[in-house]
Amino acid sequence: MSKAKKSINKSIFTSHLIIILIFMLLTAIIFDLALRIYVRRETRNQIITTGEILQKSINQNSTNLGLDELQNLQVNERGNSRLNSILKRANSILDIKYIVINEDKNIIYPNENINQEDKDTSSELITKIKKNQISNINRGVVINLNIRGNKYQAVSYPIKLQNNSCYLIVYSDLSKSDEVTRKVNFLLFSILIIMAIISLSISTKLAKKISNPIYDVIKYAKNIAERNYTVKEFNFEHEELTELSKTMSFMAAKLSSYDNTMKTFMQNASHELRTPLMSIQGYAEGIRLDVVEDKNKAIEIIIEESKRLSTLVEDLLYLSKIDAMQDDFNLEKVDMKELISSSIDRIKGITIKNEREILFTHCDEELFLYCDEEKLMRAIINILANCIRYSNKIIDISLEKKDEAIVIDINDDGSGFDKEDKEHIFDRFFKGKGGNYGLGLAITKTIVQKHNGIITADNNISGGANFNMILPLQKINT
Structure with a gap:
């Protein structure tokens, strides 16, 4: 059973959807982790800062400061302003409270006028202290607690009240900061959803923009398959x-x-x-x-x-x-002088019968070519036969090396080609005046091209026909 194919539209849309989902997931996880770390650190810093200022303010007034004065702490104008500012800023995102306990770890502040929830929380906090669950009570270190299923952070400082040693414990319920974290995450997730919808909408349009031209080309290819070869011009963006x-x-x-x-x-x-x-x-x-x-x-x-x-x-x-390349080419190193001489010998009978003369001139340098000797000889004989048919007396062949190619130039002294016939000389079944089947020169051109060569036909200076054959010297692959 063949596997179902996907369209380009679906592939692009699916790819973008996967990328967007991965991006959203990674962004949400990384942002949530970074936000929680940041909030926890800021909570810790706020608790420590609040505790240090409260400790300083209390210790500076420890001689005259009683329990009744803790609620309306008066130090000096600058200190009080800083304390109020810190407490106000901290309580905007945190719920910071504090209690004072004596050396016996009994609560001496706040008094009985506080609400029941704060009272219960303070009582459980002292209970954990009495059970020695807070080992760093005298070190000013932030500790984490779990009270009635809620997470708390607390820090303790030693203080003096009317020359009595006590402990100031500043603590905060983290549920308020967690609520802020959830709201920020929800806002981020909403933004990501909106961005995803916009991105997918753009992705759909982009996919259509890419696939529509391809469908146009497919339609054009189908027309070609139906043998409708009308050349069509497209102006695509890509x-x-x-x-x-x-x-x-x-x-x-x-x-x-x-x-x-x-x-x-x-x-x-x-x-x-x-x-x-x-x-x-x-x-x-x-x-x-x-x-x-x-x-x-x-x-x-x-x-x-x-x-x-x-x-x-x-x-x-x-x-x-x-x-069809069914007739294999037998490539071998061939002496081109001998090949042309053999071609002249094979057609000598026809030459004598028609009272023609073939002149062969060549350079002294040995000229070798990797070629199929039998086929290349047939190509040359076809040209010579054509020249014998249309020449008056003389057929001239020259062989030389130019650059990295062997050039064979064949001329006759006949009437040459008619102007309208020149471009059809090598067409199959094209016959000039007195021609046979119109296949000889077509075969010649095909053989030359299979040798990576070029053959042209024109009229020479004297008015007769000229055939120019250029064959590259490098070894060819078939």
Whole structure:
């Protein structure tokens, strides 16, 4: 069972959603941890600061200060202002209270007029002190307590009241600071939710902005698959998508050209095959019906047309094999002087029959090329055969090395190419005046291209045809 595919929209949206959720989770955890640490530290500092100022104020007035005066502590104007300011600021986010106990750890302040909750809390605090659960009572160290399920922080200081040794215990219920922490976290979470919604909305639009051009290219590709090769220009915002669309358009143009070539090829091939077949069929039926006077001549024509048909079919098969790379190239180091000389020798009979002369000039330097000797020889013979057909007398071949390539230049003294024929010289089934099948030069061009070479055709200075073949010296891969 194949795995279900995801669309680009879903992939981008899902990826952004996961990233946002991870970011929100990490932000919430880190912020909550940092906030709790900060609040705990500030609570501790406020308790210590409050306790130190209360201790200082009480000790400065210890001789005349009684229990009744603790509620309205009077030291001096500056000290009292600082104490009130600290207590007011501390109680804005904290619930700081204090009690005074004697050496027997009995509460001597506050008096009985306090509310029941504070009274119960103070009683439990003293109970824990009596049970020695507070070991640092005389050290001014902040300690943590758990009273009736609530968390408290407390700090104690030694003081003097009317020359009696006592202890000032400043404590705070942390539930108020925890409530502040929860409210801040809730506010942060609300902000993160709003940011996530905005981010996902932007992500959805971004995903559509990326995927819509891709869907346009997919639609264009489907049109190409339906053999609709109309070249279409896209103007996308992203460089990669623009490059993809250009590649698709280039492919469409190439496929259109190839499709037209194949149509022309099939039309020409069927025409070239039909002509000898009709001739063979006509003479064969004439012999069968005994209406042909010269049967020997008819038989010769059938044989000649059969050979012509066989040659045409062989050329078609050869060309298709080279195109499909089914005909392996046997690359080896070949002496190009010997290859061209052998090509001239193989076509010498036709040259003599047509009263032509082939001149071969080359440099003294040895020129070797990694190539398929048989195929490259066939390419050269095809050109020479074409030149023999259209030249008046002389065919000239030159071989030389230029830069990192071997250049073969073939010229004849014929009438050259017509202007309208030049760009079609190497097209399949294109025949000039007096041509055979229009496959020879097409085969030549394909062989040269398979050797990573270039071949061109033009008219030379004297007006005859010129074929220029450039073959790179480096070893090629097939």
